[in-house]
Amino acid sequence: MSFINTKAGEIGVKVVYFGPALAGKSTNIRTLHRKTRPALRGRLDEIAGVEPMLSFDFAPDTLPRIADRYRVRLHLVTVPGPVLSPVSRKLVLKGVDAVVFVADTQEEGGELVRFEDNVESMQQLLTLLDDLGVDSAVMPMVLQYNKRDLVEGTALLPQESGHSQPIVLSTLEALDEAINPNGLPTVEAVATEGVGVMDTLRIVVKDLLEPLRAEYEGSGDRYPIAAGSSGGWPRV
Ligand SMILES: Nc1nc2c(ncn2[C@@H]2O[C@H](COP(=O)(O)OP(=O)(O)OP(=O)(O)O)[C@@H](O)[C@H]2O)c(=O)[nH]1
Ligand SMILES: [Mg+2]
Known part of the structure; x- marks a missing residue:
């Protein structure tokens, strides 16, 4: 649910990085924080402990203003990795x-991520959204297929990972079939190297602009604002 800050001239939106433990959610957020200009971003907030979380906010200067005047500020946040309690994820x-x-996209090896973890995590996401009354069919969502640098059959060095079994990768086709039946946009990524990280965010933000315009520029119905008008009141 977006919110308007008239004093700051901004509309805030919340983008949640969801996925199974160790998929690379925090790496995405850290990379984005590093790559964005300090003047445009807030501090990287880190909650340590058994349910670690990371977040920061960022107002890209490349996005068009909403209702002619409001900048969009993205609040990027990760869900805690270990699924101790779905309540905190909710x-x-x-x-x-x-x-x-x-x-x-790593199925086995090293940190032992499994194909089923992706499937379970997607199911959990859809259930939680449903519980919250969010229609997942219309909410902007992008799938990032991460860890595309790993090479099938090679072994991670024991000192790096603590494991030495060979890496097994999931095929993108199998993942698409299991967790992307509706053909959401997908991006292949190597989050540790920053590959695909900005692209992922760009796609999801692009899909956010239309609903934001509809909401704040009243393009639909009750309190329409003339196109190009700078004096109208946004619908809040
Ligand atoms: N090889 C490789 N490793 C990656 C990549 N992205 C993340 N990792 C590694 O995967 C591990 C987990 O990354 P995190 O970003 O902490 O994953 P997370 O999803 O935040 O994990 P939780 O918070 O525990 O759920 C770390 O060792 C990362 O360095 C990638 O693209 N390639
Ligand atoms: Mg994390």
């Missing part, structure tokens, strides 16, 4: 405007 999802689902 709380993070409260008020969500868009989701980046980070899937791990």
Whole structure:
């Protein structure tokens, strides 16, 4: 649910990075924080502990203003990795405007991520959105297929990972079939190297602009504002 800050001249939207443990959600957020200009972004907030979370906000200067005057400020937040309690994930999802689902294309090896974890995590996401009354069919969502640098059959060095079994990768076709039946946009990524990270965010934000315009420029119905008008009151 977006919110308007008239004093700052901004509309805030919440983009949640969801996905199974160790898929690379935090790496995405850290990379984005590093790559954005300090003048445009807030501080990287980190909550440590058993349910770690990361967040920061960022107002891209390349986005068009909404209702001629409001900048869009993105509030990017990760859900906690270990699924101790779905309640905390649900709380993070409260008020969500868009989701980046980070899937791990590594099936086995090293940190032992499994194909089923992606499937379970997607099911959990859809259930939680439903619980929150969010229509997942219309909410902007992008799937990021991460860890595309890993090479099938090679072994991670024991000192890096603590494991030495060979890496098995999920095929993108199998993942698409299992977690993307409706053909959401997908981006292949290597979050540790920054590959695909900006592209993922760009796609989801592009899909957010239309609903924001509809909401604040009243393009639909009750309180229409003339196109190009700078004096109208946005609908809040
Ligand atoms: N090889 C490779 N490793 C990656 C990539 N992205 C993340 N990792 C590694 O995967 C591990 C988990 O990354 P995180 O970003 O902490 O994952 P997360 O989804 O935030 O994990 P939780 O918060 O525990 O759920 C770390 O060791 C990362 O360095 C990638 O693209 N390639
Ligand atoms: Mg994390």
